[in-house]
Amino acid sequence: MNTAMKQLNRKLMVARRHGVDSVAMALAGRALQFPLALAFGGDKWHLRGFHTTNYKKVAVRLADAVPGRLEVVAEVGCGLGDVLKRIPARRRIGFDIDRGAIRWARFLQRLSPRRCEFGVGSFDALIRSDAERIDLLVMLGWFHYMPDEWIGDQMRALLASKRVRYLMVDEFPEQEGRIKRLFDAFGERVECRHDWQDDKNLLLYRCGG
Ligand SMILES: C[S@@+](CC[C@H](N)C(=O)[O-])C[C@H]1O[C@@H](n2cnc3c(N)ncnc32)[C@H](O)[C@@H]1O
Numbered sequence: 654m655n656t657a658m659k660q661l662n663r664k665l666m667v668a669r670r671h672g673v674d675s676v677a678m679a680l681a682g683r684a685l686q687f688p689l690a691l692a693f694g695g696d697k698w699h700l701r702g703f704h705t706t707n708y709k710k711v712a713v714r715l716a717d718a719v720p721g722r723l724e725v726v727a728e729v730g731c732g733l734g735d736v737l738k739r740i741p742a743r744r745r746i747g748f749d750i751d752r753g754a755i756r757w758a759r760f761l762q763r764l765s766p767r768r769c770e771f772g773v774g775s776f777d778a779l780i781r782s783d784a785e786r787i788d789l790l791v792m793l794g795w796f797h798y799m800p801d802e803w804i805g806d807q808m809r810a811l812l813a814s815k816r817v818r819y820l821m822v823d824e825f826p827e828q829e830g831r832i833k834r835l836f837d838a839f840g841e842r843v844e845c846r847h848d849w850q851d852d853k854n855l856l857l858y859r860c861g862g
Contacts, residue, residue, distance in 0.1 A: 667850060671705045679705040689760065695733075695753035703735045707850035708793070712821060715855055716740040716789060718844050719819045725784050728791040729776055731769075733758045736791060738767040745769040748778045776807040780814045786862070790820040793855075797825045801835055808839050816862035819843075826852045 668676045682702040690697050703709045713736060716723070723742035731737050731747030732754050738745065747769050749755050758771045772778055790811075796804055811817065820840065824832035833842065833856065840858035847854055 667705065670849070671707070675704040678702075689757055693753045693757035693760065695757040696751060699733050699735075699754060699757070703739070706735075708823065708848040708853060708855060709736050711846050711848050711855050712736045712791065712793060712823075713739045715821060715844060715846055715857055716791075718857055719789050721788070723788045725787050726789045726791065727779055727782075727784060727787045728793075729779055730792055730795045731758070731771070732794075733761060734769045734771065736793060738765065738769050740789065740791075742788070744784070746779070746782060746784060747771050748774045748776075750775050776811050780811055784815065786816040786818070788818045790817050792820070792822045794823065796822060796832060797828055801831070804835055805838075808836075812839060812860065812862065817860045818862055820858045820860055822856050822858070823848075824854045824856060829854075832856065 671679075679702050682704065683700050686700055686702070689695075690700060716726070723740065725744045725746065726737065726740050726742040727746040727748075728734070728737040729748050731749050732751075734745075734747045737747045745768065747758065749758075749771075750773065752773050755771050755773045758769070762769060762771065772782075820836070822832055822836055824830075836842070836856065836858055840860035842856055843859050844857035845854050
């Protein structure tokens with residue numbers, strides 16, 4: 654079978670698994686969001702919306718595994734806040750270094766009843782924020798291209814300045830073991846869920862903060 658046929662078959666399989674309603678929502682979302690991507694200059698990756706991206710659904714369900722009420726949820730590298738805005742919490746804080754994505758997220762926020770506070774920045778911005786305790790810290794879809802040392806330094810600085818109860822992070826298949834090895838130093842791994850679509854694992858850690 655040639656590559657084009659294989660890709661088409663894969664797309665059909667993915668669409669079938671998500672279901673007709675999700676595919677319709679994703680297509681409508683993409684059509685509406687395309688002009689916003691151009692207007693705000695955010696990365697086109699964000700057109701890959703929630704409804705047909707399985708790891709985002711897994712992440713929202715995995716947040717349910719955190720015991721107790723979520724007062725504060727923070728995400729670093731939040732993009733448009735697709736995951737963040739769906740996690741039930743009293744306060745949601747998202748940071749991203751992509752200024753265009755944050756402007757785009759803030760625009761979408763005006764149309765949504767789910768409140769999030771979005772800011773440009775990374776761990777340094779979260780460290781400077783007024784949130785002292787974070788019930789769940791989310792970091793998805795970008796650690797695979799950051800060096801171990803950088804991740805380690807950022808996590809140590811964050812955990813020294815904030816009380817973090819749980820954290821969620823993902824690990825790509827071609828790097829299996831890397832994120833686990835890094836994060837096992839920062840907490841106890843309590844859940845690992847597999848995402849069938851991107852073949853990655855989502856890990857939940859208890860940090861005890
Ligand atoms: C693949 S997207 C995932 C977005 C979001 N986490 C999600 O799953 O929907 C990765 C995001 O990480 C952001 N990012 C990359 N490096 C970053 C850094 N050093 N600090 C904060 N955000 C970063 C990118 O701008 C991008 O929006």
